[in-house]
Amino acid sequence: MKTDLMEMRVAVVTHDPNTNRPVLILKNEEAGKILPIWIGPYEAYSIMMAIEGVEAPRPMTHDLLRNVLGELDVGVSRVVVNDLADNTFHARIVLESHDGTWEIDSRPSDAIALALRTDSPIYVAREIIEASGADAEPDPEIQDQLDRMLENLSPEDFDFEKPS
Secondary structure (H helix, E strand, O other): OOOOOOEEEEEEEOOOOOOOOEEEEEEOOOOOOOEEEEOOHHHHHHHHHHHHOOOOOOOOOHHHHHHHHHHOOOOEEEEEEEEOOOEEEEEEEEEEEEEEEEEEEEEEHHHHHHHHHOOEEEEEEEEHHHHOOOOOOOHHHHHHHHHHHHHHOOHHHHOOOOOO
């Protein structure tokens, strides 16, 4: 496990206006860093449900995984976005129980959806932040536009169709 990690939180899930794909924005308030991760519509919907505290009538995949882990007395200690290869982010879910610790390979969107459901911290390796360009000093005009966009977002701004 990389030791140089930055704790992040989910700032928002929105649409990229250029690709019309959902983008998850992770943010560290203290350091003023953001990390955009493009994700699929189903993952975006699942993450938004967790953020809003909405429970599905029947367990969705991330709810099911949380429930199975709970029944097995295994906790999610943290998730870590730990690699960027060929413009694709990779993550690890760190699980703990009385029997030991395991690191499970995951897509960041699935790891984050699970972290939100288990109140587990989300970390990103600093080298990933640097490699993605999120560590660069932002253009003040672009940063101002992003800040205004994030401040003014509401749930009605999302036009996702619910998966059936």
